[in-house]
Amino acid sequence: MDIKNEQSMEQAILETAERIFLEKGFALTSTTEIAREVGCNQALVHYYFRTKDNLFNTIFEQKFKMFFELVFNLEKLEELSFLDKLKHIIESHFDMVRSNSKLPLLIITEFSRRPEQLNILKEKLQAIPERLFEKLNAELDAEIVAGRIRPISLMDLIMTTVSLNISLFLLMPIAGEIISLNEIQRQFVVEHRREEHVTLILNSLRP
Amino acid sequence: MDIKNEQSMEQAILETAERIFLEKGFALTSTTEIAREVGCNQALVHYYFRTKDNLFNTIFEQKFKMFFELVFNLEKLEELSFLDKLKHIIESHFDMVRSNSKLPLLIITEFSRRPEQLNILKEKLQAIPERLFEKLNAELDAEIVAGRIRPISLMDLIMTTVSLNISLFLLMPIAGEIISLNEIQRQFVVEHRREEHVTLILNSLRP
DNA sequence: TATATATTTAATAGAGTTATTAATTGAATG
DNA sequence: CATTCAATTAATAACTCTATTAAATATATA
Structure with a gap:
């Protein structure tokens, strides 16, 4: 939510994803949840990283x-x-x-x-x-x-x-x-x- | 499959579930997969243990x-x-x-x-x-x-x-x-x- | 300003999951 | 043999999740 101007959306997604992945592991983390916590649309996660696997591997x-x-x-x-x-x-x-x-x-x-x-x-x-x-x-x-x-x-x-x-x-x-x-x-x-x-x-x- | 006469179905489900849970953890294991490996219908898993949580906790x-x-x-x-x-x-x-x-x-x-x-x-x-x-x-x-x-x-x-x-x-x-x-x-x-x-x-x- | 490009969203297909229900089959017992 | 109860299955409701698509909005560029 409104982090958008402080840092790039892509970065916000990365950081939030990292936090949730570390907390719950790959299987229990959904791109839907990441998007919700970042405050963006779920499709945006896939726009930047295409797949959940990709996102996870990057991190x-x-x-x-x-x-x-x-x-x-x-x-x-x-x-x-x-x-x-x-x-x-x-x-x-x-x-x-x-x-x-x-x-x-x-x-x-x-x-x-x-x-x-x-x-x-x-x-x-x-x-x-x-x-x-x-x-x-x-x-x-x-x-x-x-x-x-x-x-x-x-x-x-x-x-x-x-x-x-x-x-x-x-x-x-x-x-x-x-x-x-x-x-x-x-x-x-x-x-x-x-x-x-x-x-x-x-x-x-x-x- | 055809373990049925050697041991009870319930026991077979328990043992198979144990093996798969140990291998893949709770989240990545589905009752569908357990049933497939046991060779029974998926509903049977729920018949004996009602919920996946129950089954897991028992084990x-x-x-x-x-x-x-x-x-x-x-x-x-x-x-x-x-x-x-x-x-x-x-x-x-x-x-x-x-x-x-x-x-x-x-x-x-x-x-x-x-x-x-x-x-x-x-x-x-x-x-x-x-x-x-x-x-x-x-x-x-x-x-x-x-x-x-x-x-x-x-x-x-x-x-x-x-x-x-x-x-x-x-x-x-x-x-x-x-x-x-x-x-x-x-x-x-x-x-x-x-x-x-x-x-x-x-x-x-x-x- | 007009146009191209990048970002973001809404909508949804398609797959898989859990759990329930009703019907079917099997076994046991009187 | 008929009846009862247990075991098993087929079907499916209700979700959730990933990934894609097309449309909308914002940004940059000429």
Whole structure:
């Protein structure tokens, strides 16, 4: 409603669609609802994006890439020790998931229910991490050889980090409801887990 | 089709519905499809369960309870040390998630998208864990006081265990596709992570 | 201003969904 | 065997959703 002059209709549709898709997923979101919330005719959604699939993919690919690029944005950590670097990675990843807390579920559900999506993004993703991985991998190996860290693969470290960070936000709505936490208590748990994830992982690396 | 004599139609509908709901979630599953796969008329699904919601809730509640009861089925661990007990819990939980690998996603999506469900199950769930928690909690505290384990709450331990175990199966389909793992390689990763989760958690508990 | 182009809307076809109803078939029992 | 009740089906009402089309309106351009 009357956003028209502030920003383009196309943009308004994109933003509203993103919000609703993140909230309800692809299947439960209708172009009719998007139009209603934007305050425009339903046909306009199809005028700009032709199909609901198109609209979804536009948003999804953009978010998905953003998500992964943020994860692997590890510049300016040169001077840190491996463990400090790792601490920083865990915390940045945590913060990034926290500020996009509905995205992991969307990625997981849409991929497991419409797997064709994967092929589109496969090659785009395979490119990103390689350089960074090699660098970190070398450092990790050096620490292991020096006996300062137990033998472990970088892949395991990444899986652990990602698992802990995303699960917190996947489980929080359910667990918080079951054990009746209010908003402040939930934020407290989130803050506490942010520290715990670092402690847990770093502690576990001791030989 | 022609399952009719081997088991009741009602049962066949339940089982087929369960399979399809687990695969595609509530929204993407239609009673028409369930009937088609069972090999019966679509009205029959409604004859036995009246509404799609009813059918789903019947299945969902049963699975949900089963899931949680399995998790907290910790009898016959009396003679073990705390760490051995913990190892056993992590591994049992892992095995249970592995053999119900599509259930966590269903629980998470249906709860975050149709939260009314939660209230139905809230009190049923609050009852279960208390006894077990108190026992384990006491043992954990004893270990901490004795200086054999770093200070940590049982809640944190449980969250970590659940997070790691369910995330593996949530992420595997995506990650496995992106880095192109075949079925055997995936099983290998799963086996490896089963050990890693135990190592990781037990290691991290050292003071 | 006249004309072309882009944006927006109303209307609707066509497909699919849930749920109900009435009719049909099957099984069981007196 | 006839009757009763349960199981099953065919038909369909009432929706909702996506996508398209043609008409209306706004904007830009010459």
